[in-house]
Amino acid sequence: MNEYKSAASYTNKRPSVVTIGTFDGVHIGHKAILQKLVATAQKDNLDSVLLTFFPHPRMVLQKDANIKLINTLSEKKELLQQIGLDHLIIHPFTQSFSRLTAVEYVRDILVNKLNAKKIIIGYDHRFGRNRNADITDLKEFGKTYGFEVEEITAQELDDVAVSSTKIRKALNVGDIETANSYLGYPFMVSGTVVKGKAIGRTIDFPTANLQLEETHKLIPKDGVYVVQAAIQNKIIYGITSVGTNPTVGGKDKTIETYFLDFNEDLYDQPLKIEFITHIRDEETFNSVEALKVAIQKDEHFARTYLATRE
Ligand SMILES: Cc1cc2nc3c(=O)[nH]c(=O)nc-3n(C[C@H](O)[C@H](O)[C@H](O)COP(=O)(O)O)c2cc1C
Numbered sequence: 410m411n412e413y414k415s416a417a418s419y420t421n422k423r424p425s426v427v428t429i430g431t432f433d434g435v436h437i438g439h440k441a442i443l444q445k446l447v448a449t450a451q452k453d454n455l456d457s458v459l460l461t462f463f464p465h466p467r468m469v470l471q472k473d474a475n476i477k478l479i480n481t482l483s484e485k486k487e488l489l490q491q492i493g494l495d496h497l498i499i500h501p502f503t504q505s506f507s508r509l510t511a512v513e514y515v516r517d518i519l520v521n522k523l524n525a526k527k528i529i530i531g532y533d534h535r536f537g538r539n540r541n542a543d544i545t546d547l548k549e550f551g552k553t554y555g556f557e558v559e560e561i562t563a564q565e566l567d568d569v570a571v572s573s574t575k576i577r578k579a580l581n582v583g584d585i586e587t588a589n590s591y592l593g594y595p596f597m598v599s600g601t602v603v604k605g606k607a608i609g610r611t612i613d614f615p616t617a618n619l620q621l622e623e624t625h626k627l628i629p630k631d632g633v634y635v636v637q638a639a640i641q642n643k644i645i646y647g648i649t650s651v652g653t654n655p656t657v658g659g660k661d662k663t664i665e666t667y668f669l670d671f672n673e674d675l676y677d678q679p680l681k682i683e684f685i686t687h688i689r690d691e692e693t694f695n696s697v698e699a700l701k702v703a704i705q706k707d708e709h710f711a712r713t714y715l716a717t718r719e
């Protein structure tokens with residue numbers, strides 16, 4: 410898969426089939442659409458192109474600072490990599506881009522830059538300045554500029570929308586199993602291991618504190634989870650605390666993991682944790698000693714869970 414930082418840097422001239430969208434989560438519903446894109450490309454001897462935008466249009470247009478996404482950009486790239494697309498364009502969504510008229514966007518980008526011969530798009534897709542144009546307009550443009558429009562039906566799109574919303578809702582209540590079943594892979598959080606308050610090791614539970622790579626990443630509900638990570642190519646299981654650590658007077662949200670049967674320095678290393686199941690909600694204990702007892706129980710829960718699952 411070739412990657413491009415903007416439509417302008419896409420120099421490929423081959424005729425293409427294009428789909429456009431955010432594809433947050435790259436979940437099982439998205440995969441069905443993307444596989445259709447790849448299959449169409451093969452059938453019609455076209456290059457497959459996914460045109461996606463970053464930052465998310467809502468962040469730019471509605472200044473929606475609170476929008477939370479299932480994937481960071483680098484996670485999305487990694488997931489898309491596995492699908493077999495020919496080209497991924499991550500076009501910067503700016504105010505000036507949003508002001509392109511429908512005809513400018515179709516002619517200058519889809520036709521002249523991407524050489525689109527086919528566009529696979531949702532029945533309710535809108536585009537151009539003020540989202541003025543719809544799929545009927547796109548089909549009209551197709552007659553002028555020589556491309557076909559293949560519509561993703563309401564039913565197909567409903568499946569996708571429903572699963573994105575369901576994934577977000579599930580993560581917000583700590584229902585990892587539901588999120589993972591819609592995603593088709595374990596929900597992940599990645600970042601770099603940074604120093605914390607160094608209290609962990611004093612209660613025999615050192616925790617690798619994750620500093621996230623993006624502020625818009627959706628984080629599951631505060632609580633304690635069973636997780637796994639690949640560390641030096643080995644799967645290591647762990648228990649992760651997501652929350653503000655009220656017992657030790659914490660304020661900021663942290664994501665920290667105690668790895669089972671593991672004793673190595675992880676500072677400054679990249680780390681990706683994959684969520685397996687929720688153990689319990691975050692609690693405020695009367696003492697650090699009581700917290701330690703609770704974490705021992707969490708560890709016991711995790712070991713039993715991992716030993717008995719299929
Ligand atoms: C499995 C696990 C469960 C935890 N549960 C809670 C909790 O319920 N309440 C809380 O205040 N802190 C909880 N913590 C966070 C501890 O307060 C934190 O790990 C400790 O303060 C060490 O912080 P440090 O890494 O900055 O040294 C938990 C930590 C782990 C590893």
Ligand SMILES: Nc1ncnc2c1ncn2[C@@H]1O[C@H](COP(=O)(O)OP(=O)(O)O)[C@@H](O)[C@H]1O
Pocket residue numbers: 602603604605606607608609610611614615616617618666667668669670671672673674675676
């Ligand atoms: N089993 C383990 N799980 C997590 N971190 C571990 C483990 N063993 C050693 N470490 C190391 O210990 C560090 C955490 O120690 P801790 O006392 O909690 O300090 P800090 O507050 O700086 O995170 C981790 O970042 C990692 O480098």
